[in-house]
Amino acid sequence: MIRTPLRLRRVLAAAGAVVAASLVLAGCASGSGSASDDSSSSSSAGGQFPVSITTALGTTKIDSQPKRVVALGWGDAETALELGVQPVGASDWLAFGGDGVGPWLKGAYTKSPKIIQTLEPSYEDILKLKPDVILDVKSSGDKDRYAKLSAIAPTVAIPKGGENYLASTEQQTTMIAKALGKESEGKKLLSGLDDAYAAARKAHPEFEGKTAVVGAYSSEGFGAYASTDSRSTFMRNLGFTIPKAIDEQAGKAFSVHLSDENLDLLNADLTLILPIYVDASKAEADPLFQKVPSVEAGHAIVFDDADVSSAFSLGTTAAIEWALEKLPDEFQAKLG
Numbered sequence: 001m002i003r004t005p006l007r008l009r010r011v012l013a014a015a016g017a018v019v020a021a022s023l024v025l026a027g028c029a030s031g032s033g034s035a036s037d038d039s040s041s042s043s044s045a046g047g048q049f050p051v052s053i054t055t056a057l058g059t060t061k062i063d064s065q066p067k068r069v070v071a072l073g074w075g076d077a078e079t080a081l082e083l084g085v086q087p088v089g090a091s092d093w094l095a096f097g098g099d100g101v102g103p104w105l106k107g108a109y110t111k112s113p114k115i116i117q118t119l120e121p122s123y124e125d126i127l128k129l130k131p132d133v134i135l136d137v138k139s140s141g142d143k144d145r146y147a148k149l150s151a152i153a154p155t156v157a158i159p160k161g162g163e164n165y166l167a168s169t170e171q172q173t174t175m176i177a178k179a180l181g182k183e184s185e186g187k188k189l190l191s192g193l194d195d196a197y198a199a200a201r202k203a204h205p206e207f208e209g210k211t212a213v214v215g216a217y218s219s220e221g222f223g224a225y226a227s228t229d230s231r232s233t234f235m236r237n238l239g240f241t242i243p244k245a246i247d248e249q250a251g252k253a254f255s256v257h258l259s260d261e262n263l264d265l266l267n268a269d270l271t272l273i274l275p276i277y278v279d280a281s282k283a284e285a286d287p288l289f290q291k292v293p294s295v296e297a298g299h300a301i302v303f304d305d306a307d308v309s310s311a312f313s314l315g316t317t318a319a320i321e322w323a324l325e326k327l328p329d330e331f332q333a334k335l336g
Contacts, residue, residue, distance in 0.1 A: 169316065
């Protein structure tokens with residue numbers, strides 16, 4: 001993608017000028033456009049370009065196979081790595097440190113990426129990396145953010161019809177694989193994940209039809225994840241069901257905060273709690289939590305391993321397969 005000196009000057013300018021440039025350039029940058037542009041899509045099988053990818057914020061056209069990738073969405077960098085592409089810039093949403101990836105991909109980088117902030121990324125830092133494409137698939141879906149990123153390089157935003165931060169593993173893998181010219185590799189990743197889930201279900205038929213709630217505990221108290229969130233999807237793919245009351249409370253959000261009065265929404269055949277920047281012991285010691293029926297009956301797990309919580313949260317194929325090797329037996333033990 002050719003960047004004119006005018007664009008370079010505008011994006012490097014002060015924050016106000018960056019916004020102005022983004023608004024002007026968003027309509028003409030090759031990374032943006034209206035959803036009606038999807039008719040120009042072509043298959044990227046075998047790395048054939050150009051490709052067009054429909055997102056919730058427009059159609060992204062990528063003219064040639066990217067060589068410099070910046071991955072900003074939740075787990076986007078891990079997905080690129082699994083596809084054999086090493087981002088030059090990446091966001092570390094779960095504060096892993098180092099290269100910003102979980103232990104399941106330790107050592108995957110041969111050269112460490114530039115770590116980019118998550119909610120408020122430095123557009124100047126991104127510009128300096130000279131990306132060919134920006135991945136922001138499992139992200140906020142913020143239009144202003146998309147406009148600024150698209151002014152720098154073609155940007156793959158959240159899926160069309162998707163909600164913020166709720167791109168499924170399949171959507172994330174498929175969209176990123178197409179953007180990188182790695183569609184066959186993406187299909188292999190998803191096929192391997194399907195096989196891993198199938199093996200876990202076969203080993204644990206007792207999960208089928210049981211209810212499960214994946215909750216969280218932070219300094220603000222307890223919460224629970226909607227059935228469409230990757231953490232709950234993990235459980236559904238094992239055969240569990242998520243109580244409808246959680247989705248009713250969450251609406252279009254990926255999670256719901258639980259007040260002391262509705263903490264019983266955590267009740268299920270199996271209750272899982274992921275501590276967020278607090279010790280697991282604080283959640284376990286909460287007197288109201290201890291009165292939740294499934295907790296009283298001993299059918300609850302409060303994870304004290306941060307890597308387990310992270311594997312649930314990312315929802316990448318590598319993270320999920322790592323979790324599938326560790327957790328089903330523990331679930332069985334708690335179900336009794």
